[in-house]
Amino acid sequence: MPKSLLRSLALIAAGAAIPTVLLPVATNAVAADSGTTGSADTYRQLDQFMNVFQKVRADYVDKVDDKALIKGAINGMLESLDPHSSYLDARDFQQMKLTTEGNYGGLGLTVQMDDGAVKVVTPTEDTPAYRAGIKAGDYITRINGKLLYGGTLDDAVTDMRGAPGTKITLTIVRPGREKPFDVTLTRENIVLKPVKWEVRNGVGIININSFSKATGADTRAAIAAIQKQTGGRVAGYVIDLRSNPGGLLDQAIEVSDAFLDHGEIVSQRGRAKDDIERYYARPGDDTKGAPLIVLVDAGSASAAEIVAGALQDDRRAIVMGERSFGKGSVQTLLPLTDDTALRLTTARYYTPSGRSVQEGGIQPDIRVPQLSDPDYKDRPRFREDDLRRHLINEAKVDDSVIEADPKPDPRFAASADQLKKQGITDYQLDYAIKTLTRIAGTPPAPATRTAAR
Incomplete structure (x- = not known):
């Protein structure tokens, strides 16, 4: 399988499916499994399919369209696998292109x-x-x-x-x-603007909304701009990955590399035991070792989890917020014709310590509720393990009891109305900024703020 990275997918539009991390392959990249595909039983099943197809064409109460029937059959086959494998017809392909262009x-x-x-x-x-x-x-x-x-x-x-x-x-x-x-x-x-930055009280905040083709370069540019804005005196950085549905694998690697100077970032593992590829950080940390906090929530998925997991496992950052979405699978785009393709789950990815985030997601080092959201306690979380036919992770840790713990944490007792009166509209971000100022040994400054977008 070719290993060059696809530079064109970020399904984060109105109505797009759960985002994926994709690699390109040739149209013949999926080899037949000699143990099943060539068997007589398989051919009998295919004969049965053709019999059903012909009977529907001939006897259904209304005239049917052959293309619609075939697409329905393909979709039915893929839907029996997992929620991220799908068939892209010409319309779907066009929708994907519109989304990846971000306009x-x-x-x-x-x-x-x-x-x-x-x-x-x-x-x-x-x-x-x-x-x-x-x-x-x-x-x-x-x-x-x-x-x-x-x-x-x-x-x-x-x-x-x-x-x-x-x-x-x-x-x-x-x-x-x-x-x-x-x-x-x-x-x-x-x-779509994948990266925005600002400075609050000497803390650089880098908000990464998606992993499109410019995210890595934009992240490095944001770090440089923050250092220039603060004269090099940065108390630390908050990497905000909340509600980031993911995107391109190569950009997740590049973003992680901006904050690391050594070590593994992520590995992906396919069906075969030897089908493993590992990606490593290059020497040089753009932030020069400054303290880092990564914010995640239930909407942080896929490529966002790669970054959070890499910085957490390499002990480069404190992860705060909520458990992330838990999408730990890799989808490969297999071209079928000029305007159709197959998006197929072909591998799982793992953090540097060998953890699969599938189902379980990234567990924060410090669980910080979003108290400034008045619906926070009543609103259910939607994650990978809520999807039908999701891939099973045997090592998943069940933290439902922790998330549903009714006992109030004295650190997080303020109500949304109380926080609003204090001028705090984003409690998780505010908590991260105050934590970094304490780590840096600088008192919280007045509500000064500079920003660039």
């Missing part, structure tokens, strides 16, 4: 089909969905009054996208609320 008319939502319903994985920051208050775990049941249940994710994607400036009304079902409610949004030209 399209839409809402800025990452969603996933969940038992026939469209479920929000995360809203992308600075998009109509984010500003409207749509949250991870919400269900979108109607678009402009049209019921979505039982439809396809592709149809929902198409309906949510549209010309910038046009309005759309989503009907939202939010666990914890008695009734559905409508949200009317105006579509915008979504231009």
